[in-house]
Amino acid sequence: MKPNRNFLLLAASLFTLFSSGQVAAQAPAPATLVKAGRLLDSRTGNVLSPAAVLIEDGKIKEVGAPSQVQPHAPAGVKTIDLGSATLLPGLIDSHTHLLLDVIVPPEEEYERRNNGDFVPDQLLAIVESPSKRAFLGAQLAREDLESGFTTVRNLGHSGIDGDAALRDAINAGRVSGPRVLAAGRKITALGNYVQSLNPALADSILRQEFLNVSNLEEGRRAVDANFFYDVDVIKVTLDDEGVGIDTPVMSAIVEETHRAHKKIAAHAVGQRAIQIAIDAGVDSIEHGNNVTDDQLKMMRDKGIFFDITPTFWSGFYMKIAEPSIVFPPAIKAQLAAADERRSKMAVDLVQRILKSGVKFAAGSDMGFFYPGKTKGQASATMFPHLHDAGMPPLDILRAVTTNAAEMLGWQDRIGGIEPGKFADLVAVSGDPLADITELERVRFVMKGGQVVKNELASH
Numbered sequence: 001m002k003p004n005r006n007f008l009l010l011a012a013s014l015f016t017l018f019s020s021g022q023v024a025a026q027a028p029a030p031a032t033l034v035k036a037g038r039l040l041d042s043r044t045g046n047v048l049s050p051a052a053v054l055i056e057d058g059k060i061k062e063v064g065a066p067s068q069v070q071p072h073a074p075a076g077v078k079t080i081d082l083g084s085a086t087l088l089p090g091l092i093d094s095h096t097h098l099l100l101d102v103i104v105p106p107e108e109e110y111e112r113r114n115n116g117d118f119v120p121d122q123l124l125a126i127v128e129s130p131s132k133r134a135f136l137g138a139q140l141a142r143e144d145l146e147s148g149f150t151t152v153r154n155l156g157h158s159g160i161d162g163d164a165a166l167r168d169a170i171n172a173g174r175v176s177g178p179r180v181l182a183a184g185r186k187i188t189a190l191g192n193y194v195q196s197l198n199p200a201l202a203d204s205i206l207r208q209e210f211l212n213v214s215n216l217e218e219g220r221r222a223v224d225a226n227f228f229y230d231v232d233v234i235k236v237t238l239d240d241e242g243v244g245i246d247t248p249v250m251s252a253i254v255e256e257t258h259r260a261h262k263k264i265a266a267h268a269v270g271q272r273a274i275q276i277a278i279d280a281g282v283d284s285i286e287h288g289n290n291v292t293d294d295q296l297k298m299m300r301d302k303g304i305f306f307d308i309t310p311t312f313w314s315g316f317y318m319k320i321a322e323p324s325i326v327f328p329p330a331i332k333a334q335l336a337a338a339d340e341r342r343s344k345m346a347v348d349l350v351q352r353i354l355k356s357g358v359k360f361a362a363g364s365d366m367g368f369f370y371p372g373k374t375k376g377q378a379s380a381t382m383f384p385h386l387h388d389a390g391m392p393p394l395d396i397l398r399a400v401t402t403n404a405a406e407m408l409g410w411q412d413r414i415g416g417i418e419p420g421k422f423a424d425l426v427a428v429s430g431d432p433l434a435d436i437t438e439l440e441r442v443r444f445v446m447k448g449g450q451v452v453k454n455e456l457a458s459h
Helices: 005-026 066-072 107-111 130-146 162-171 202-209 216-227 247-259 271-280 293-302 316-321 329-356 375-379 382-388 393-399 402-408 436-440
Strands: 032-036 038-040 051-056 059-064 078-081 086-089 091-096 149-154 179-182 186-188 210-212 233-237 263-268 284-287 305-308 360-362 425-428 444-447 450-454
Touching (some): 032 066, 032 086, 038 051, 051 066, 059 066, 091 360, 130 149, 130 162, 130 375, 130 444, 130 450, 149 402, 162 179, 186 216, 202 210, 210 216, 216 247, 247 263, 247 271, 271 284, 293 305, 293 329, 305 329, 305 402, 360 393, 360 402
Parallel strands (some): 032 078, 038 086, 149 179, 186 210, 186 233, 263 284, 305 360
Antiparallel strands (some): 032 051, 425 444, 444 450
16 A cells, blocks of 8 residues: 555654754753852862853863863853852752742731641641642742752652652753752651641641651651652651651661662751651751750761751741731740740850761751742841851851752762863852852852853853
């Protein structure tokens, strides 16, 4: 039977279209040469001045003085001159919540609820439409990127697959945002965050946000349920008193996670919870506010990262609440006293972490609406918070670049301005080692060789 002529013509046209599409997709991206007055190596603290970075195919090809690098640039290279600015690696927020934007309610609302720490404010996010949350997540991701956060690790509060879907949309170029490591739903014990909900709705509500476990088999199944949605990291929340998920259950969760060659982060604040996380062999401990010196030594010896979350240090609660809440004098005095205690705790914690030699990174834990600030600007408040607690600027910078990259297992891709790594770059006008608040005023952002923002001189 003779082939249909129209069919052959259509097939030939499709072949031509497909072939040209492949050629276009494989064509090398134009080379870019970024020049700046200074380049700060966060790993060593050394400064290169002046500096140039040659970028090809979204990755760094060469770094050095302009006189050394420029002759190696191909013809037609695009040059971006940042003047006297300081060039830095793209910032990494290792603990954030891109699909959460909580408005803090009045104290009276807290007082009348007995549903757990998660109620009443954050519970509102669960009852929102997943589609609405996804669009919110896209906005917050873009705002993070515009403030210089080129990579983030999203640790829960994204619905069943919200952060994984957002990650995929960003990777496909459908929306603008940082590189995202998605954790899916938090694994926790029943009643840890939320309790005493409407019995007719409780199970449905909880399943949107959490994977509740009580034994070894449930722990393994929870890990696998998250992997079904292609998450990058597992997040487990341990009760402050270590109730609900004991060491054997946590060990099973860690084992199942590591079997898939993924990392596991544990929310642990109380000493017993921290010990369960250490004994089970997690990869990072989030928050860890009540950690002992002996536990810091155990973490150091086991190579477990301490992920510092200075969110509510330096009077943060009052800053986000006062614009919309009128506090009675007695409540205001209580909150001021709590801020003072928290500040002393923060100074003590930071000094003990630095003295212990434990590996550490820092994450904003930002999931709160900050009046007058974008998500990225709110996330960047962690830099002065850490400095207020006594952390030197270079250690702060390392905590959100080289250290964070290692904690995420991406040290070969991000965290430094080095050949072979993604061309994720940011620039500030001044010197962040002299004034850490420069990191709150990022003026140039590049992700994968693509300019996201440029408020500096360029030609």
